[in-house]
Amino acid sequence: MDPEDFAGGPGTIDDYEGLPCYRPGSLPPEIEYTDDLLAVYGDAQYALGRLATLHRSVDNENLLIAPFVVREAAMSSQIEGTNVTVSDIIRHEVDSPPERAAADSRDVREAYNYVDAVRQGFARLSGSGGDGDSEGISVELICDLHEVLLSDVRGVDLNPGEFREVPVYIGSPDGSAEGARFVPASPDTVDLLMDQLVAYVNRGSYPPLIDVAITHYQFETIHPFQDGNGRLGRLLMMLQLYDAGLLPEPYLYLSAYFNRYRRQYLDYLLEVSRDGAWEQWITFVLNAIAEQAIDAYDCGVELQSLRDDYYSRFPNRPAVRDVIEYVxxxxxxxxxxxxxxxxxxxxxxxxxIDALQGEGIVEEISGSERYRVYEAPAVLDIVGSP
Structure with missing residues (x-):
């Protein structure tokens, strides 16, 4: 990383044992409300508001929560270089699972840790995490969720739940400091920067959607942990939207958008540090929120419509309807x-199950007489293609 490349950015260069490290500038930055920014902000606000209406139209929240969380986990894991699919994660829950489609058990465990972390994060913010008391986003919560993400997977030997005490290098093909595209904050400053970031998250300065974009940049630029920063940073975006009252449940899977536009995601983060290109970055994040909120809404409507269709086939069979709900x-x-x-x-x-098989709602896929596994292909078609 050449320090001269960052002379026009909002941060400063710190020296750590002869290594130049980039310290992001203090929050909030100065943001100009251009017409373009206001337009995409309005689109994101509308799409997110419409997504929130799904919450009011279902009597079983898990009908949407379960598939949406799994979708986000799959996409987040794919960003990290795995081949995990939605089916892989769902099968992880089935005893004696059938052959996995594209992932080994370590990759599936990593994705499922993301599911666990999402559920724990929302539970703790809502006050259903065990002691009955709700909490805001805190350093303690961030560290706890990081520990969940790295439990028994890659990075488990890199101090899960603890801020790093060594430098890290971003975009280095050979893992060296010399080849790094970017060197995040010096380990000497991580504690202070994270305290400041959490204080800003809970105080804010701009409308929540814009603050989500700002704080995601700040988190990824600090890069407080040795591993798992991307996964945790994307999870924190959902938690912020929930904490701001804009997302009633974990219905938004931003990782799908970031995975699809991975190069722009990385470039735009870097351009904020180099040139202070905040409008470009915020517009990118707002577009992600708008597009993924639209997709999630459409997915939710499809799931509800399919469930209603299945219900209509068994009007007087409550046990069958209960199994449909579980499906x-x-x-x-x-x-x-x-x-x-x-x-x-x-x-x-x-x-x-026999009745559902007769209607083609579930299909037996294990080929076993004693321990049969069934899949619901129409549900998987909707859930599995974000």
Whole structure:
């Protein structure tokens, strides 16, 4: 990293044992409300508001929460270089799973850790995390979620849940400081910068959607952990939107957009540091929110419509309807797990699965006589293609 490349940016260069490290500038930056920025802000605000209406039209929130969280986990893991699919993550929940489509068990565990971290983060902000008290976004919460993300996966030996005490290098093909495209904040400043960032997250300065873009840049530029910063940074965006009252549940999977436009994502982050290109970066994030909110809304409507269609086929069979509900939460299912989830008798669940098979709603895929695994192809078609 050449320090001269960052002379026009909002930050400064710190020396760490002879290594130049970039310290982001203090928040808030000065943002000009151009017509273009206001237009995309309006689009994002509208799309997110419409997405929030899904929350009011379903009687079982897990109908949407379960597939949406899995979608985000799959996309977030793919950004990190895995081949994990939505199906891989869902199958992870099934005992004696069928052959996985594209990922080894380590990659699936990494993605499923993301599912766990999303659920824990939303639970703690809502006050349902165990002690009944809600909490704001804090350094403690950030570190705890980082520890969840890195549990038993790559990076587990890199001090999960603890801020780094060594420098890290971004975009270095050989892993060296000399080849790095960017060297984040000096380890000597990480604690202070994270305290300042969390204070800003809870105080804010601009409308929440703009502050989400600003603070995501700041988090990724600080790069407070040795590994897992990207996954955690994307999760924090959802938590901020929830904390601001703009997202009632984890319905928004921004990782799909960032994965699709990965090069622009990385370039625009760097251009803020080099040139102070805030409008370009904020516009990019607002476009991500708008596009993914539209996609999530359409997905939610499709899921509800499909569920209603399935219900209409069994108007007087409550046990079958209970299993249908479970199918949307777990599109790969087994009879024992469906019995536990629905509370229905063994015979009622087996009869329900037979009925769903007869309608083509589920298909047996394990080829086993004793331990059968079923999938719901129409549900997977909707959930599996963000």
């Amino acid at each position: 949307f939460e777990e599109p790969y299912l087994t009879a024992p797990r469906a019995i536990d989830a629905t509370g229905r008798s063994r015979q009622a669940v087996y009869d329900a």
